[in-house]
Amino acid sequence: MQGWAVFLLILGLALRLRTTVVVLLSALVAGLGCGLSPLALLEILGKAFLDNRNLTLFLLTLPAVATVERYGLKEWIGEWIHRRGWRRPAQLLLSYQILRVGCGALGLRLNGHPNLVRPLLAPMVCAETPEPEHEKFKAAAAAAENYGNFYGQNLSPVGGGVLMAFATMKGLGYPMSLWRMVGYAIFPCLLCLLLAGWQFARLSRDQDA
Amino acid sequence: MLEGVFVLTGLMLLWLATLTWRDLQHPRRVSTGSFWFILGILFGLGSLLPPWLAGLLVVALVCLDGAGGVRAGSAMPSLKGDGGSRLLWPVLMMPAGILIASLICRWQGWDLSKGALLGLACGSLAALATAMQVTGARLPEVGEAGRKLNDSLGALSLLPQLLASLGLVFAQAGVGTWMADWVLRVVSPEQRVALVVANCLAMAGLAALTGNSFAAFPVVAQGILSPLLLKPFAADPDALAILTLAVGASGTLVTQMAANFNLVPVALLELKDPLAVIRLQRPVALGLWLGQVALMIYLVTG
Structure with missing residues (x-):
């Protein structure tokens, strides 16, 4: 499943799809694929985004x-x-x-x-x-x-x-x-x-x- | 302390969102404004939001962008001012702020990295004040100009933050161990030189495939750099992280995937050979790759 997430990331970017969407989809596949519940995944995403606000x-x-x-x-x-x-x-x-x-x-x-x-x-x-x-x-x-x-x-x-x-x-x-x-x-x-x-x-x- | 800086950024984003909503000529007025509004909420109220709600808002941001809802407004004509070298002063305020704050932190023994970010915020405010002083522009004009520049960057300015989040999800999902297993099928875990080469090949290769060394970094950092080089050999994480990131540029220099850098100029400069820029960059990219690999080998074995 982890392989699919990486593959999706590379393929999506190589096909010039919208970068933000490719990155989020890859995170969804990796997270849900390894058995995280959707709510837990949203929590990780939200927390990571807030913790990294200094990047923007x-x-x-x-x-x-x-x-x-x-x-x-x-x-x-x-x-x-x-x-x-x-x-x-x-x-x-x-x-x-x-x-x-x-x-x-x-x-x-x-x-x-x-x-x-x-x-x-x-x-x-x-x-x-x-x-x-x-x-x-x-x-x-x-x-x-x-x-x-x-x-x-x-x-x-x-x-x-x-x-x-x-x-x-x-x-x-x-x-x-x-x-x-x-x-x-x-x-x-x-x-x-x-x-x-x-x-x-x-x-x-x-x-x- | 940093929380105050985030609130300030949030307020600025809310301001830009309001300006967008009021711009009746904007092709995607409502969705673009909403995008910057949501981002403003995430910045300003971030510490009060429950994480799942913040995650939902992030998904909303990506959906808005994915649906093509984030567009630039009409361009503002640039003025033919004779501002001269005075225009450089505001631009110099930002690095000056970063340097001064970092020096104060060094002197006081505080966290240098946080100091750099605080300095950036103080420097931005000083730059804004100086810019208004030098050009005589008023706040509404500054807001409009800032909005246009912000619009032109668009949702892409979120990319580093999204990629850092992706890195965290990848870590939870065990992408790193999966990739490390793959590498260890080819290289044995004691061969430092071969591991450095694998690390740099993967980084440049992924950057060439995706046209983007930013996206490649979290994957390589988790899959090779951290588990196979930093942990076992106690190598310097600062040096190896930035060199690995920079090795990605060798890949970006030789790929058609990085169209902005390698193909757009061919059209802009009316060159006959579509690969003219890439052809020229190839030997330099190779030399840089080899040089950085050599330095990393020295750092890991020395």
């Missing part, structure tokens, strides 16, 4: 973030990148990734592909490279966003992933520390900057040759 505390930050965004924060970040005067594409891509890591560490959710990569980073990188190379460098701009986003968000002690892992491990009975977790998250983040820097430099070198 970031909602408190939304009004302030939304207000500064409405008055042009993203536009300002864009202008700031533009004014830096980075010229070499590799430099530009890596600087963007570092900036993105910084935003993640500050707990900012940017959704950079439509907001920063398409209107800003991709045109800037293309301006410095010959036409046949554009496809490659545009893809690299999207990759820089993903690299910075994925590994930067683990650097905030109130980031969604860090808190979720913290809560899951606490539930399993481990004494966890948010700040120590963030400390270890620096390693993959730096490694990613290193590997990405190497990749971007190689792309630029291919272009020179």
Whole structure:
């Protein structure tokens, strides 16, 4: 029965069904399948949800973030990148990734592909490279966003992933520390900057040759 | 102390719910408002609700979302302000709050993790005040802007909380032991290196299959990480938990299932090769996976 619950979770998410529904159904199958009464299952669900309210505390930050965004924060970040005067594409891509890591560490959710990569980073990188190379460098701009986003968000002690892992491990009975977790998250983040820097430099070198 | 923060969040959600109910142009006015209202009740009155009722409300939230009842309202036009670098101040208040509260907790010997969350709440209030100061926006405008951003995240912002609940139900149902049994059919329980590799393969694989390293974590943590690595070898839970989570990103970087990250940009940037982004990310994802496996092996054997 436990296997069915895991299978359902994977299948549902792979089929792109609505995530919240898949997660709840998987919990129902696991709980009812191992012989919990519906009432006991509701109690576990309710208690777990209430105990983990701190995972959704970031909602408190939304009004302030939304207000500064409405008055042009993203536009300002864009202008700031533009004014830096980075010229070499590799430099530009890596600087963007570092900036993105910084935003993640500050707990900012940017959704950079439509907001920063398409209107800003991709045109800037293309301006410095010959036409046949554009496809490659545009893809690299999207990759820089993903690299910075994925590994930067683990650097905030109130980031969604860090808190979720913290809560899951606490539930399993481990004494966890948010700040120590963030400390270890620096390693993959730096490694990613290193590997990405190497990749971007190689792309630029291919272009020179 | 934290209870007060939850009540504050609850009040904010009730405010957003009222704004939604009053927005006559909203395509799903009643159900979207109800969603945020129920969530507000769960936050604000959580400690007074009997657990079964809270569970029922959670099921109601998921049903509302499952029926497509949670939608974003009409977009508010963004202003072409010349706010400049002053706009950064409110954003910096939040990490500043977290840092200051954590330092105070460290100094007083209180729980650092709770301190970070309290700091987030204080920082948010400071950010709100600064944002209103810097932009000159009034409370109704702030509420509307906050509601639009909240709507755009939608029910997905509940996901971490739902997944943590799923983890608890899985623990009760014995999913962890079931998975551990499977792994032990292939690997013997003393082979630390092989167990680390199995842990990271499972994490990256599940993240690639589901396009989501969040959902993969509770399964892997219960099935492999906790019973086969942390318990027998007394390894560092903070380090291994965050590294296991981060290994999931290697899977997310190479999968078409993570469409938002890997396929949407292909369309946005008008690339010819639909796999252009994934192709580029593959070697970096592999390098990261290997690097993190090596660090975890060192942590478990050292």
